[in-house]
Amino acid sequence: MSLDRGKVFAYIDQNLPEHVAKLQELVRQPSISPENKGVKDCANLVLRYFKELGCRASLVETSGNPVVYGKYDAGADKTIVVYMMYDTMPVDEPGWRVDPLSAALVENPPFKRCLVARGAYNTKGELRGFLNACESIKATSHELPVNLIFVAEGEEELGSRHLPEFFANHHRELQEADAVFFPFCSEDRHGKVLMPLGVKGIVFFELELDGGSWGRGPREFAIHGSNKAWVDSPTLRMVQALSTMTSPDGNRVLIKDFYENVKVPTAEDLELVAKLEETFDPTSQMEEMRVDRFVGDTRGVEALKRYLFDPTLNIDGMWSGYLGPETKTLLPHKITVKMDVRLVPNMKTEDIVPMVRKHLDEKGFREVQIRVLEAGYGWARTSYKSPIAKALAKSYLEMGKEPEIWPTLAGSAPFAWFSQEPLNLPFVFGGLGHGALAHSPNEYVVIDEGGPTGGLASMEKSYVAIIENLSRMQG
Amino acid sequence: MSLDRGKVFAYIDQNLPEHVAKLQELVRQPSISPENKGVKDCANLVLRYFKELGCRASLVETSGNPVVYGKYDAGADKTIVVYMMYDTMPVDEPGWRVDPLSAALVENPPFKRCLVARGAYNTKGELRGFLNACESIKATSHELPVNLIFVAEGEEELGSRHLPEFFANHHRELQEADAVFFPFCSEDRHGKVLMPLGVKGIVFFELELDGGSWGRGPREFAIHGSNKAWVDSPTLRMVQALSTMTSPDGNRVLIKDFYENVKVPTAEDLELVAKLEETFDPTSQMEEMRVDRFVGDTRGVEALKRYLFDPTLNIDGMWSGYLGPETKTLLPHKITVKMDVRLVPNMKTEDIVPMVRKHLDEKGFREVQIRVLEAGYGWARTSYKSPIAKALAKSYLEMGKEPEIWPTLAGSAPFAWFSQEPLNLPFVFGGLGHGALAHSPNEYVVIDEGGPTGGLASMEKSYVAIIENLSRMQG
Numbered sequence: 001m002s003l004d005r006g007k008v009f010a011y012i013d014q015n016l017p018e019h020v021a022k023l024q025e026l027v028r029q030p031s032i033s034p035e036n037k038g039v040k041d042c043a044n045l046v047l048r049y050f051k052e053l054g055c056r057a058s059l060v061e062t063s064g065n066p067v068v069y070g071k072y073d074a075g076a077d078k079t080i081v082v083y084m085m086y087d088t089m090p091v092d093e094p095g096w097r098v099d100p101l102s103a104a105l106v107e108n109p110p111f112k113r114c115l116v117a118r119g120a121y122n123t124k125g126e127l128r129g130f131l132n133a134c135e136s137i138k139a140t141s142h143e144l145p146v147n148l149i150f151v152a153e154g155e156e157e158l159g160s161r162h163l164p165e166f167f168a169n170h171h172r173e174l175q176e177a178d179a180v181f182f183p184f185c186s187e188d189r190h191g192k193v194l195m196p197l198g199v200k201g202i203v204f205f206e207l208e209l210d211g212g213s214w215g216r217g218p219r220e221f222a223i224h225g226s227n228k229a230w231v232d233s234p235t236l237r238m239v240q241a242l243s244t245m246t247s248p249d250g251n252r253v254l255i256k257d258f259y260e261n262v263k264v265p266t267a268e269d270l271e272l273v274a275k276l277e278e279t280f281d282p283t284s285q286m287e288e289m290r291v292d293r294f295v296g297d298t299r300g301v302e303a304l305k306r307y308l309f310d311p312t313l314n315i316d317g318m319w320s321g322y323l324g325p326e327t328k329t330l331l332p333h334k335i336t337v338k339m340d341v342r343l344v345p346n347m348k349t350e351d352i353v354p355m356v357r358k359h360l361d362e363k364g365f366r367e368v369q370i371r372v373l374e375a376g377y378g379w380a381r382t383s384y385k386s387p388i389a390k391a392l393a394k395s396y397l398e399m400g401k402e403p404e405i406w407p408t409l410a411g412s413a414p415f416a417w418f419s420q421e422p423l424n425l426p427f428v429f430g431g432l433g434h435g436a437l438a439h440s441p442n443e444y445v446v447i448d449e450g451g452p453t454g455g456l457a458s459m460e461k462s463y464v465a466i467i468e469n470l471s472r473m474q475g
Numbered sequence: 476m477s478l479d480r481g482k483v484f485a486y487i488d489q490n491l492p493e494h495v496a497k498l499q500e501l502v503r504q505p506s507i508s509p510e511n512k513g514v515k516d517c518a519n520l521v522l523r524y525f526k527e528l529g530c531r532a533s534l535v536e537t538s539g540n541p542v543v544y545g546k547y548d549a550g551a552d553k554t555i556v557v558y559m560m561y562d563t564m565p566v567d568e569p570g571w572r573v574d575p576l577s578a579a580l581v582e583n584p585p586f587k588r589c590l591v592a593r594g595a596y597n598t599k600g601e602l603r604g605f606l607n608a609c610e611s612i613k614a615t616s617h618e619l620p621v622n623l624i625f626v627a628e629g630e631e632e633l634g635s636r637h638l639p640e641f642f643a644n645h646h647r648e649l650q651e652a653d654a655v656f657f658p659f660c661s662e663d664r665h666g667k668v669l670m671p672l673g674v675k676g677i678v679f680f681e682l683e684l685d686g687g688s689w690g691r692g693p694r695e696f697a698i699h700g701s702n703k704a705w706v707d708s709p710t711l712r713m714v715q716a717l718s719t720m721t722s723p724d725g726n727r728v729l730i731k732d733f734y735e736n737v738k739v740p741t742a743e744d745l746e747l748v749a750k751l752e753e754t755f756d757p758t759s760q761m762e763e764m765r766v767d768r769f770v771g772d773t774r775g776v777e778a779l780k781r782y783l784f785d786p787t788l789n790i791d792g793m794w795s796g797y798l799g800p801e802t803k804t805l806l807p808h809k810i811t812v813k814m815d816v817r818l819v820p821n822m823k824t825e826d827i828v829p830m831v832r833k834h835l836d837e838k839g840f841r842e843v844q845i846r847v848l849e850a851g852y853g854w855a856r857t858s859y860k861s862p863i864a865k866a867l868a869k870s871y872l873e874m875g876k877e878p879e880i881w882p883t884l885a886g887s888a889p890f891a892w893f894s895q896e897p898l899n900l901p902f903v904f905g906g907l908g909h910g911a912l913a914h915s916p917n918e919y920v921v922i923d924e925g926g927p928t929g930g931l932a933s934m935e936k937s938y939v940a941i942i943e944n945l946s947r948m949q950g
Contacts, residue, residue: 033801034799034800034801035800035801089803090799090803092798092799093696095695095696157801157802158802204804215768216770219765219767220765221568221570221915221916222568222915223765224886224913224914225789225791225817228787229782229786229817229885230769230778232724232725232726233790235790235793236721236725236726237724239725240725242718243717246715249707249712250707250708250710250711290686290694290698290808291693291698291702292690294706295705295706303705306705307705310704310705312701312703312704313703314804315796316700316802316803316805317795317796317797317798317799317803317805317807318710318794319792319798321791321793322565322567322813323792323794323798324510324565324567324792326509326632326848327791328564328632328792329815329914332791338796338802340700373801410702411699437696437698438699439698440696441696
């Protein structure tokens, strides 16, 4: 039996102010996992949401933040795991034009009202939007067409580091599911739907050098800068170590074997790239990122291929010595560099840190310490020919949107733990609507319709379509 | 007529608690010039001190912080300019065991009570100690044996950037002086008196690279780290630029012509080094700095020669991207590097920034911006054969201490503006007592006698001897 989408969609439109208010409530509850701020309170809020929907729900404790686990039994044939994250990045960036936790609704041309807040797009907007969609189906059609297993984790921004503990204890229940869905909003600034079918893997680590572990330079604290004449500088030494890791433009990784296992683009990737040649236009991304040029002055699909298929070594942050105004002449005793590596098929997470260690050792930088922040997780891919990808594409088409299929995002999410052995669950992520500036100031998700993209109502309606198409998925 | 030093010294001993209290008052008044915190209030406090001594005194405004200017007319033949600084570094360092502005008196083995505070050693201890010495002479001998011109500046830690304005307006008065003295305390941890006869010059600048000025990378804010695959990283690029500036150990500067004008050691330097071979022991410095080894595994006088004669390029601080706990995957839009160069004879301050610019350009880093924080000032030297150096050495000998003469400090102070054209005033700096950890946490000056070094009373008594010997200086 089909949903009466007209009725559901009308319900969404009629109840939108309430849906927006619920989303505002969620973003006002901080859940900044890197700073452990508000995370547990947010878990309880999401728990309440799951119960309100009618789930059997509980907080599943891990060694880190709890997973909010909810089972919604619709008595349906199919069961979909809905992966979600309830944590966000910090709000330390300068440049916010509103309080990032106040859930401000702001005109944001060319869009109409947007929710400008940390987590608005990444990904509380989608979390609450999906629940709004489910509630709207229930309010109008009495029952969902599919059983749902919600797995909302509170450590996505920490590399999902304790999610494996959850998997170990819930293997059997997850194994009975048919597929995994991650609610996301996928319209670009111009309203084009991007449909990425995978994610890159990720490994986080810090490089650190201090005088104590090096045996050179100040052991315990920064000393007067004039002593550079006779005392080694861990800072200058680290600069040398880092400089060996990339080409002079910073874009080619010079760590031995870094690219050894790279097996992309695959034949299927090339099929998709051939189609992208016709439709891809980077304008939307360049506007969003405030970027004028791509690496190596690549353009169009050549640039996109770098985005899709290049593994990366990136410095997320680094600091040493005096960070204040004016001058303080110091010989710092320590330098810290936060790095991440993004992996593409068929790179293996467990290879990365040993590879970096070996590189540093061979280049003579044995003294540089590697602190692994996160063992990380692998890349994951879904074939565009798979039933689940077809179900997602069909949903977009039903909503009047032709998706532009990308083989993958350059970003990361822990889908590998669902898609690989032992669960082998197919996954997709997506939905209508538009947001941007994840991890940046003025992160937003579009609320109102009427601009170049869909708003919250479009997002929720697309989830309705996706839920129904996933419930009918063959295979 | 000679001072009755016995009487003066007894007065110092009897009034020491009050002298300590006055020093505590001074360090409790913040005067953090890099953060513009309390500077003006401290200037007024020093102004009051000068007036209490009997000076005609005023604040001389500059484009920056005022110079506290005081003229003490003793009706004497000789006039000494007393250079002082009333500003300090920030207190941002972790690791302070007391509030750095509370003027705590703390047992600090192997010393007895020390004043542990920002500015205690660098150089409020000496400023107040010198005034205590002058007051003690006046209280016991009615008059000072020499006229004094106090020049207390509030921007030493900013590279004395507006002191030239003061000089321009007070040239005539300064020209009538016979010499310049900077009260300092010069005992090492073991109580050996070091007598450096010069300072290095200094130039401060920041290197900065951002996507906006580069035309590559994010222009306005840090973006999601996954975009490294197709967007350039100013951070990785700056690492490459910095890496070209030194040898792999960070100790040899590879900027063309950096060493071109280095004309040290001079013949006189070598005479002093020959004497240092017999007495120099770096243990005290290594203990203070918490350093196990010197650059290039040099030892003893070989290490000291690096300290004395090497110009340096140093990173005082650097930062880019996320500086918080855990992880935030970012492609930062900007990296800032605070650097200083220390100059030895006969390097010229005005050569440095053009040299760095040329280096960056030639290596292909035209996009790296140089922001000059401080035009800086030159090195300065006093001959050990000069009357003023002899007067200082004589003072130490009279106090029972054989000084170990060093050709220079590696640190910097703006003596060049006194010692070079047009003023051509000879200068020295020194005094007994011990302090350490300038610019580091737990900066201290020793207050009590009875440890391996002199305390505040020794410092003040040595200033009495120095004042008298400078008043009798020939030539």
